[in-house]
Amino acid sequence: MSEFVIGASAGLKPVMERVLQVAPTDAPVLVLGETGSGKEVIARAIHARSRRAHGPVVRVNCGAIPSELIDSELFGHERGAFTGAVGTRKGWFERADGGTLFLDEVGELPRAAQVRLLRVLQESTIERVGGHETIRMDVRIVAATHRHLENMVAEGTFREDLWYRLSVFPIRLPALRDRMEDLPALAAHFAEHAGKRLGGPGLTPTPADIELLRGYTWPGNVRELAAVIERGAILGNGKRLELAAALGGPTVKPPSRPPIRDADEIVTLDEATAAHIRRALAARGGRIEGPYGAARLLGINPHTLRARMRKLGIEWSRFRDPSAPEPSMQPNR
Numbered sequence: 001m002s003e004f005v006i007g008a009s010a011g012l013k014p015v016m017e018r019v020l021q022v023a024p025t026d027a028p029v030l031v032l033g034e035t036g037s038g039k040e041v042i043a044r045a046i047h048a049r050s051r052r053a054h055g056p057v058v059r060v061n062c063g064a065i066p067s068e069l070i071d072s073e074l075f076g077h078e079r080g081a082f083t084g085a086v087g088t089r090k091g092w093f094e095r096a097d098g099g100t101l102f103l104d105e106v107g108e109l110p111r112a113a114q115v116r117l118l119r120v121l122q123e124s125t126i127e128r129v130g131g132h133e134t135i136r137m138d139v140r141i142v143a144a145t146h147r148h149l150e151n152m153v154a155e156g157t158f159r160e161d162l163w164y165r166l167s168v169f170p171i172r173l174p175a176l177r178d179r180m181e182d183l184p185a186l187a188a189h190f191a192e193h194a195g196k197r198l199g200g201p202g203l204t205p206t207p208a209d210i211e212l213l214r215g216y217t218w219p220g221n222v223r224e225l226a227a228v229i230e231r232g233a234i235l236g237n238g239k240r241l242e243l244a245a246a247l248g249g250p251t252v253k254p255p256s257r258p259p260i261r262d263a264d265e266i267v268t269l270d271e272a273t274a275a276h277i278r279r280a281l282a283a284r285g286g287r288i289e290g291p292y293g294a295a296r297l298l299g300i301n302p303h304t305l306r307a308r309m310r311k312l313g314i315e316w317s318r319f320r321d322p323s324a325p326e327p328s329m330q331p332n333r
Helices: 013-022 039-048 067-075 111-123 149-155 160-166 180-197 207-214 221-235 269-283 294-298 302-312
Strands: 029-032 057-061 100-104 140-145 169-172
Touching (some): 013 169, 029 039, 039 100, 039 140, 111 160, 149 160, 180 221, 221 294, 269 294, 269 302, 294 302
Parallel strands (some): 057 100, 100 140
């Protein structure tokens, strides 16, 4: 089994050297990097190069699990363990037995869940919710986060002992703006797949397209690049890439603005995020999933978008076209 990584011999060469060092071992790995920088790709590359390559690789987004369901999702539950538990369910640890469990956004776990996760990592055993049987696990942990866990440890929001357990072998991913030599290959990869998804042949970026892409700073990293190229392919009706339009206009350089000198002009990060999500929902008529959904526009997973909307108190129904309901956002679903 081989997990191809674009940039393995260029911008990601130091990263891949560390992947090759740690993959044959069973040591926990902590992948660090900005949102959208490709942490899951590196987790899968570690798995593919390990002795567990023929076992499962299971990803769980820790930030998208409601706090009251974390134990059930991670460790499973027995029938009748709680209201709605109509059958026995294996958790993510059991599903990853013999393989790799990728704990994405591990910094989002609440403190109580961190305690239980630490115990599982120390003892390699779990108990399902509502069960009494101790189940032994053979799972390799790869965790990832865009958060600064060292600062969270200092602030008391992340357990120091769990931090030490997860960060046996840290791997830091560079942002896309720091590995621009990989941009042409990434753009070509995404363009080929975007064209085929739209029912035509694979598309190829022109030299002018590449220069246009080089002029942008990519705050959303590789995920944003993929979203922009997908959008450009859609705007070009699957026959060409309209990247200038996909980036928002003929130029990618933002207009010059005077520096903000009044702190009152600065909103909180949650307020800015909420405003950005509302604009995306309005632009997509409230649609969340699919090629024309807000999640694709924002370059994030639809489950992650829903979780952030719940956290920020964004009412989905305000933006939705009644003629195209989105069942998964209805109450009690």
